[in-house]
Amino acid sequence: MAQTSEQTLTELRRDLHERPEAGWKEFRTTALVAEELDELGYEVHLGEAAVAADARLGVPGDDEIDAAIERAREEGAPEAYLDRTGGITGLVAERAFGDATGPAVGVRVDIDALERAEATDDDHRPAREGFASTHPEEMHACGHDGHTAIGVGIAREFAENDGFDGTLKLFFQPAEEGGRGGKPMSETDHLADLDYLLALHLGLGLETGTVVASYERPLANAKLDVVFEGEPAHAGGRPNEGRNALQAAATAVQNLYAIPRHEDGATRINVGKVHSPNAQNVIAERAEMRVEVRGRTADLNEYMLGKAERVLDAAAEMHDVDLSTSLYGKTTTFGADDAVVEAVLDAAPEAAGVEEVRERKEFGGSEDASYLIRRVQEEGGRATYLGIGASNPAGHHTAYFDIEEESLDIGVGVVAETIRSLD
Numbered sequence: 001m002a003q004t005s006e007q008t009l010t011e012l013r014r015d016l017h018e019r020p021e022a023g024w025k026e027f028r029t030t031a032l033v034a035e036e037l038d039e040l041g042y043e044v045h046l047g048e049a050a051v052a053a054d055a056r057l058g059v060p061g062d063d064e065i066d067a068a069i070e071r072a073r074e075e076g077a078p079e080a081y082l083d084r085t086g087g088i089t090g091l092v093a094e095r096a097f098g099d100a101t102g103p104a105v106g107v108r109v110d111i112d113a114l115e116r117a118e119a120t121d122d123d124h125r126p127a128r129e130g131f132a133s134t135h136p137e138e139m140h141a142c143g144h145d146g147h148t149a150i151g152v153g154i155a156r157e158f159a160e161n162d163g164f165d166g167t168l169k170l171f172f173q174p175a176e177e178g179g180r181g182g183k184p185m186s187e188t189d190h191l192a193d194l195d196y197l198l199a200l201h202l203g204l205g206l207e208t209g210t211v212v213a214s215y216e217r218p219l220a221n222a223k224l225d226v227v228f229e230g231e232p233a234h235a236g237g238r239p240n241e242g243r244n245a246l247q248a249a250a251t252a253v254q255n256l257y258a259i260p261r262h263e264d265g266a267t268r269i270n271v272g273k274v275h276s277p278n279a280q281n282v283i284a285e286r287a288e289m290r291v292e293v294r295g296r297t298a299d300l301n302e303y304m305l306g307k308a309e310r311v312l313d314a315a316a317e318m319h320d321v322d323l324s325t326s327l328y329g330k331t332t333t334f335g336a337d338d339a340v341v342e343a344v345l346d347a348a349p350e351a352a353g354v355e356e357v358r359e360r361k362e363f364g365g366s367e368d369a370s371y372l373i374r375r376v377q378e379e380g381g382r383a384t385y386l387g388i389g390a391s392n393p394a395g396h397h398t399a400y401f402d403i404e405e406e407s408l409d410i411g412v413g414v415v416a417e418t419i420r421s422l423d
């Protein structure tokens, strides 16, 4: 019997909250979900069968991946499923219901945690009630523990109750944070035959009981990891022999923020980190930067990315140092399809606990479900991205982030009611 099959969604969410796994390290999460869904009669695709391995972005080094697998094993991840991941997290599960002549409907939830510490004092319920993170510098600070539980809840709901004639595909997407897992999952064939895709997010500032039928137009985003490499030298004795990587980074920072705004719409740029590990008397041989750009459209994002790469190249050239960049993550943008938005507006009020359903709201940030949604739309399917209120006591990505757990059953109910109404 699957380890999680006796757990309520709240218990499952708390279990995952206590053992959060950051992007591409979600081995325990993946194996636990796979075990239960397999038992519920779903066909489970793992590893390279769930994610296009070569399209993965921002993958940690082999040592970190191995350590994450080992940790999952120590924390009781079912061995058979852990092996089937082949070192790649995430899963797709599918099952036909009725005589399967109805629509193929996908549901996408993300499963990863953030790389940050969790609050430990009694003002924070997970700490007070004993289910705060036991992994240093990892925390479910965006509600993806709840998303995973909702995904399992939807699998249970359809396995246990009929009323749906069609095919259900559940996408448990890894590495959403940073925009790393959506693109590789979108490149598999699992999305090609979907008539509908529903993605969802808990919280987003909404009170429990409030549902938004369509969060749309997230900013397209790209994240770059940058390294400048020069030549070290004694800063007093032979400064002329050095090639200063830190100077190149400083030049780049100044000029990245000076990229002209674009007449077509909103753009963003941010340098989140500059690191150069030298003493005062060394011409810096190495400097690392973490940079991101965003745009209202995919084109505006490409504009920003192109200009940023030009600035980085020119800064390296100016200071005679070498430059290497790697794409850490990338997202695009999307709009919802009216037919699905209307289906949610009609069906969501039928779900227990729903008090208010709003039609549309604009995203503030970025979201890599965008790649899955776009793929489905390109193939002729229709999609929306739902907001499920969860009365967060603190903002997303902060140490005190939490969700109200009534939102889990509400999320399952809203998605299930919507799916049953589609044809």
Ligand SMILES: [Zn+2]
Pocket: 142, 143, 144, 176, 201
């Ligand atoms: Zn999130």
